[in-house]
Amino acid sequence: MQSTKYDLPQILANLNIEALNEMQQASITGNEAHKNVILLSATGSGKTLAFILPVLETLKSKTKGTQALIIVPSRELAMQIEKVFKQSGTGYKITCCYGGHKREIEENNLIEAPTVIVGTPGRLADHIRRENIKTDHIQTLVLDEFDKSLELGFQEEMSEIIKQLPALHKRILTSATSSVEIPEFVGLEDAATLNFLSGEDGAEKALEVKQVLSPVNDKLETLFKLVCFLGNRSTIVFCNHREAVERVSDFLSDKGIVSVFYHGALDQRERDSALVKFRNGTSNVLVTTDLAARGLDIPNIRYIIHYHLSLTEDTYTHRNGRTARMDASGTAILLIGADEKLPAYVTEPVEEIKLDGEYEVPEKPKxxxxxxxxxxxxxxxxxxxxxxxxxxxxxxxxxxxxxxxxxxxxxxxxxxxxxxxxxxxxxxxxxxxxxxxxxxxx
The missing domain is CATH 3.30.70.330 (RRM (RNA recognition motif) domain)
Structure with a gap:
């Protein structure tokens, strides 16, 4: 690959990297040949450098003002990208903007416009509204881990930002999953997709199925012990009936576990309130009927507990589909009562979780x-x-x-x-x- 815009050997030396990997090479080539690129590659595979190098190729050293904008879903990712960019030693100025960071510091950093800005959607939109960020010369837009930004509900802010980019010429989108629809407001036309994900069966491999045996038919005490054993992780407990949902949720609450419940007899505000509390971390446990097994936008669920065994394989599959998504791992746990046995539709090997010890009630959410x-x-x-x-x-x-x-x-x-x-x-x-x-x- 020939380029006059940056010194690749020097950048690799600065980053202590021997050579680019196959995905990074493909990104450089793909971005040279195409205006818009979607790069699909697993988390931790080196996507940051894979888009930084094509961004450098678009920068003009004599142009004043910001030329590239990188939007990310989290402050941690913004800071990581800033660090890699600075370590690359390109001579271009980069500034990081994210919620929780002092706005005055960012405003000072933006007085002399940096060539590259990286940040989270809410804070970037805020700076653009306040005219701290001048968007006239931004030609290159990177949406890194765009699936997570969409998943976390940043559509409004992202749409608002992209509308304010009159000179936008190039878009690079990265993701660790191929199952996300790209909204129209991104303006992605004739994009080349570079897919380095290892097959579409990754999500299935990421799902583990386990069982817990209850010594009695009433499984409430066993469920309580299991939730304590799992700790403060996002968990959905599925029941077959509305009455059971409320009984289970009340039991867990009485035992000191913050839980919310969700079923079809609740009014809209009650439903919304339960789901919001579960999504935003006010409660780590959602007890529900199969109403929550399809179509709900609840990211990052770590555990599915089948308090009642589902009556059909189809329902079982949909319940489990709430976890092990977006390239994340997840575990489905079947609670088996004294008179129950593993359903015939569970064909994979199932490891048993033994709840032998005494487990502390998880710390309450903050x-x-x-x-x-x-x-x-x-x-x-x-x-x-x-x-x-x-x-x-x-x-x-x-x-x-x-x-x-x-x-x-x-x-x-x-x-x-x-x-x-x-x-x-x-x-x-x-x-x-x-x-x-x-x-x-x-």
């Missing part, structure tokens, strides 16, 4: 969920809520977690230790001209 009776129809959006809570409620950005704005109401995760003080501060305040009646979500 987040709480606030409910606001205003939403999109009241012209309230996520940015309004963050601004309100930081200014009137004296919260820092990293005290605020996932925000979900519905048509007529909104939910926001807030660090539990700050909730009572914040509610006291904001009880007489207004948001968008209406009294902000925030309360802890029921």
């Amino acid at each position: 987040w709480s969920t606030l409910y606001l009776p205003h939403g999109k129809k009241d012209k309230v959006n996520k940015i309004d809520i963050v601004g309100f809570l930081t200014q009137k409620g004296e919260l820092k950005k990293d005290d605020i977690g996932l925000i979900e704005v519905k048509d007529f109401f909104s939910f926001v995760a807030v660090r539990k230790s700050k909730v009572s003080h914040t509610l006291q501060l904001i009880k007489e305040q207004k948001i968008k001209g209406k009294k902000a009646k925030f309360e802890v979500a029921k």
Whole structure:
């Protein structure tokens, strides 16, 4: 590969890398030949360098202003990319912007426009709105791990950012999964896909199936022990009936485990509240009927517990499909009562988890969920809520977690230790001209 834009041997030496791998080589070649590229490769395979080098190829040393924007789903990834870019020793300036970082520091870093900016969607959108980031010369856009950004609900911010890029010429998207639809707002036309994922059966291999034997038919105590054994990990418990869902959830709550329940007899606000609390980390355990086995957008579920065995293989498969997604691993655990045996549809080898010891109740989550009776129809959006809570409620950005704005109401995760003080501060305040009646979500 010939290039006059950067010194590849020097960059590799600076990064202490002997040679590019096959995927990185293919990315360079693919990006030379195509304007838009989708790069699919497993986590940890070297995607950062695989897009940094093509980005360097697009930069013009004599052009002032920001020329490339890299959008990522998390601050950790933003910081990692900044580190790799700086270690490459290219001479170009890069700045990192993310929630929880002091805005004043970022604003100072942006006064003299860096050639490359990397950051999370919310913070980047905020800087663009405040005109701290000038977008006129940004020609190259990288959406790194775009599947996770979409999964975490950043569509609105990403769409807003991309609309503000009038000179955009090149797009590079990376992901560790091929199962994500790319939204229209990305503007991806005639993209070349470079697929280095090892086969489409990766997700199936990532799912382990285990069993726990209950000494009695009533499996509540065994379930409690199992949840304590698994610890603070995102877990869905499936039951076959609504009454059982509430009984199981109440039992776990009485034992000190924060859980929420979800079934078809709940009204819309109750359903939304349960799912939001589970998504945002207010509760790590969701007890539900098979209503949650299909179509729900709940990322990063580590365990599926079949409290009741599903009646059909199809239902069993759909329940298990909630985990081991997006190239992550997951475990399905069947709870087998004294008079039950493994269903015939379970054909894979099943390891037994033995619950012999005494297990401590997991530490309670550090987040709480606030409910606001205003939403999109009241012209309230996520940015309004963050601004309100930081200014009137004296919260820092990293005290605020996932925000979900519905048509007529909104939910926001807030660090539990700050909730009572914040509610006291904001009880007489207004948001968008209406009294902000925030309360802890029921």
